[in-house]
Amino acid sequence: MDYDVEAIRSHFPILERILPNGKQLVYFDNAATTQKPLVVIDAMSDFYKNYHANAHRANHTLADESTAALEGARDKISLFFGASESSMIYTGGATEAMNLIAYGWARYNLEEGDVVVTTEMEHHANIVPWQELSKDIGIELRFVPFDNEARKLDYGALEVAAKGASLVCAGHVSNVLGVRNDVERIIKIAHSNGARVALDSAQGAPHEKINFDGLGADFCAIAGHKMAGPTGIGCLLVKADALAEMGPFLTGGSIITSVTTEGTQFLDGYSMFETGTPRMAEAIGWRAAVEWLEENINFHDAHEHIHNIASWMSNEMEKIPGITIFGAPGRDDGVGVVSFLHESILAQDMGYLLDAGGFAIRTGTHCAQPLLEAMGVASTNRASIWIYNTMEEAEAFIVHLRDIVNRFA
Numbered sequence: 001m002d003y004d005v006e007a008i009r010s011h012f013p014i015l016e017r018i019l020p021n022g023k024q025l026v027y028f029d030n031a032a033t034t035q036k037p038l039v040v041i042d043a044m045s046d047f048y049k050n051y052h053a054n055a056h057r058a059n060h061t062l063a064d065e066s067t068a069a070l071e072g073a074r075d076k077i078s079l080f081f082g083a084s085e086s087s088m089i090y091t092g093g094a095t096e097a098m099n100l101i102a103y104g105w106a107r108y109n110l111e112e113g114d115v116v117v118t119t120e121m122e123h124h125a126n127i128v129p130w131q132e133l134s135k136d137i138g139i140e141l142r143f144v145p146f147d148n149e150a151r152k153l154d155y156g157a158l159e160v161a162a163k164g165a166s167l168v169c170a171g172h173v174s175n176v177l178g179v180r181n182d183v184e185r186i187i188k189i190a191h192s193n194g195a196r197v198a199l200d201s202a203q204g205a206p207h208e209k210i211n212f213d214g215l216g217a218d219f220c221a222i223a224g225h226k227m228a229g230p231t232g233i234g235c236l237l238v239k240a241d242a243l244a245e246m247g248p249f250l251t252g253g254s255i256i257t258s259v260t261t262e263g264t265q266f267l268d269g270y271s272m273f274e275t276g277t278p279r280m281a282e283a284i285g286w287r288a289a290v291e292w293l294e295e296n297i298n299f300h301d302a303h304e305h306i307h308n309i310a311s312w313m314s315n316e317m318e319k320i321p322g323i324t325i326f327g328a329p330g331r332d333d334g335v336g337v338v339s340f341l342h343e344s345i346l347a348q349d350m351g352y353l354l355d356a357g358g359f360a361i362r363t364g365t366h367c368a369q370p371l372l373e374a375m376g377v378a379s380t381n382r383a384s385i386w387i388y389n390t391m392e393e394a395e396a397f398i399v400h401l402r403d404i405v406n407r408f409a
């Protein structure tokens, strides 16, 4: 069956938006956060209207309903990610999930001189926690270089860096370039060196159906808001044996069996990591998003649709004088991102000029400064495509971009 993008778009009210300048919104900032289908907004609104109460605490009807919804969402979402033999810990997003690996696992299992490997391609969420942990406990942090020529991770350097490492942490898909790393190969390299492996799948999960148990990674960080879910929710998927090695990170109520003035006993499993009032509305919204994706999106067809748009856009942009494309949108490992720069129009100015035509893109360093340094640029413009974008939007974008270059270059 053909990919029915209009049917998909009809679920997203915001895509109808007319901006204050009278322009129709074209939303190409999906790698920052995706829009939400109406079912997600309705599910959250229904919770607040009809059964909102604090989960895992009281014995009244609303509290029971809220608890059941929170835990039901966990079951549904972890099944969606193929994590039936693993645990899912709710977090505020992918950043918190990466910090949970650093402070809930590495802090308890690594000591001075132990090696953590990350890469130059990472979002800061997979760099800064390791630098901070290095200050705390003296781990050695190794960076695998980005091969700017080949526009992909230097796997030969990874083979070397992984020797003697305790943990290898890598991004699934680059948020700047849209290049999908060969995560299967990364997992193999890490495990053959006896290291645990953590994936930052913030940009992978919106584009492919993750099968966490099948992949074999030890940890996987996911952001709900980048895959049609609400903001303020994400998760860390953890293999059972890695979970058994973890200790508390953020502490307080809800994660304990007893607290005395002498000390605290903690709950086991994922319950040890979700302190304070749970993210109930957000979990309910994320469940609705996951169910919506299951009912409406075939990930294979969606990927093809997104890939066609992104590679066509990058081909057309390459014909515009002064524009450089980064990453490899047309390659098989290209996942819906066109990162570009014009030689004489600053990225930030380009952002404003595109916005004047209704086009929402991201400009700047994309929280990935080491990658930009490896690429030799201070910033880029990033158009990121998702399931509801159309070829007509891409065509309009190219017309507007040509016009900007003609007028301002």
Ligand code: PLP
Pocket: 031, 032, 092, 093, 094, 095, 096, 123, 125, 171, 173, 174, 175, 200, 202, 203, 222, 223, 224, 234
């Ligand atoms: N990792 C990657 C690759 C990302 O692209 C992002 C967000 O842009 C994050 C981590 C942080 O995710 P969150 O906003 O859910 O904390």
